[in-house]
Amino acid sequence: MAVSFENVNIGDEIPPLSVNLEQMMLWIYAGASGDFNPIHVDKEFGEKVGLGGTIAHGLSNMARMGRCVTDWVEDPGALKRFKVRFSAPARPGDTVTFKGKVTEKKEEDGKKALVLDVWAENQDGAQILSKGTAVIEL
Amino acid sequence: MKGVLLVIDHKFIGKEYEPTEYEIGREKMREYARAVGDENPLIMDNEAGSASEYGDCIAPPVFASVYNLMGAAQLFFDPGVKLNMAMLVHGEQEFEFHKPVRPGDVITTTGKIADIAEKGNNDLLVYEARSVNQGGELVTVGRATFVIRGGN
Numbered sequence: 001m002a003v004s005f006e007n008v009n010i011g012d013e014i015p016p017l018s019v020n021l022e023q024m025m026l027w028i029y030a031g032a033s034g035d036f037n038p039i040h041v042d043k044e045f046g047e048k049v050g051l052g053g054t055i056a057h058g059l060s061n062m063a064r065m066g067r068c069v070t071d072w073v074e075d076p077g078a079l080k081r082f083k084v085r086f087s088a089p090a091r092p093g094d095t096v097t098f099k100g101k102v103t104e105k106k107e108e109d110g111k112k113a114l115v116l117d118v119w120a121e122n123q124d125g126a127q128i129l130s131k132g133t134a135v136i137e138l
Numbered sequence: 139m140k141g142v143l144l145v146i147d148h149k150f151i152g153k154e155y156e157p158t159e160y161e162i163g164r165e166k167m168r169e170y171a172r173a174v175g176d177e178n179p180l181i182m183d184n185e186a187g188s189a190s191e192y193g194d195c196i197a198p199p200v201f202a203s204v205y206n207l208m209g210a211a212q213l214f215f216d217p218g219v220k221l222n223m224a225m226l227v228h229g230e231q232e233f234e235f236h237k238p239v240r241p242g243d244v245i246t247t248t249g250k251i252a253d254i255a256e257k258g259n260n261d262l263l264v265y266e267a268r269s270v271n272q273g274g275e276l277v278t279v280g281r282a283t284f285v286i287r288g289g290n
Contacts, residue, residue, distance in 0.1 A: 028173045058231070059203040059207075063176070063198065067174055067176040070176075070198075077191075077192055077235075079199045080235050083233075085229065085230045086229060
């Protein structure tokens with residue numbers, strides 16, 4: 001059932017999205033985005049430059065964060081502003097969980113908007129995305 | 139300690155780069171959506187897209203990371219600014235989505251250096267890119283904060 005402005009309360013958490021990252025997903029994202037930086041696709045290169053292997057594209061983490069929000073409202077066009085900080089890398093083998101919480105409800109010029117804090121953390125609780133904000137218009 | 143000369147010269151604030159053009163492909167945007175597991179019918183299903191307020195399928199919002207950020211390569215290889223790419227990381231990203239993009243849209247994006255700052259031992263550079271569609275409508279504004287660890 002689609003989310004309605006009236007039924008959402010400040011403090012509500014949206015359904016989290018958990019993703020088990022595999023190297024194949026990084027290769028697929030590289031092809032889809034055109035970003036073949038070796039730190040994402042070449043394990044030996046990632047080790048050589050001190051990353052301990054490959055790391056996921058930051059923007060793929062952001063895209064999954066966006067999906068978590070737009071899945072909730074069932075409309076990818078509802079997202080109007082979106083900001084994240086890339087605070088730690090996510091790696092193949094990690095389980096990354098994307099989360100969001102409603103912090104504000106706004107009505108301006110006949111438009112109804114929800115403001116959310118959004119973030120992502122790995123299986124150890126380390127923040128992958130932090131200080132994120134998403135604004136959705138319903 | 140870093141010397142004053144190692145800091146990115148603030149005279150580059152406001153520097154604008156050549157516009158880039160990108161045509162949104164229906165299957166390309168879906169390939170991106172699938173890569174991040176986004177199977178929303180408004181992206182994937184032509185009938186659902188046509189019946190929606192958008193009149194066609196729309197791209198997943200963060201597909202902007204492809205068309206809105208492609209011009210940043212000019213900044214990365216700018217021989218004047220001389221960014222230390224080995225120490226550069228993407229610190230933050232912000233998008234304003236003004237209008238969804240649809241297959242067939244031709245998106246023209248103009249990027250510029252919006253800000254340069256020093257924070258602790260790091261240099262920060264904000265790259266702002268404005269994307270308009272073939273009708274001249276603003277679709278997306280992106281702001282990427284790049285961090286040069288240890289200063290440039």
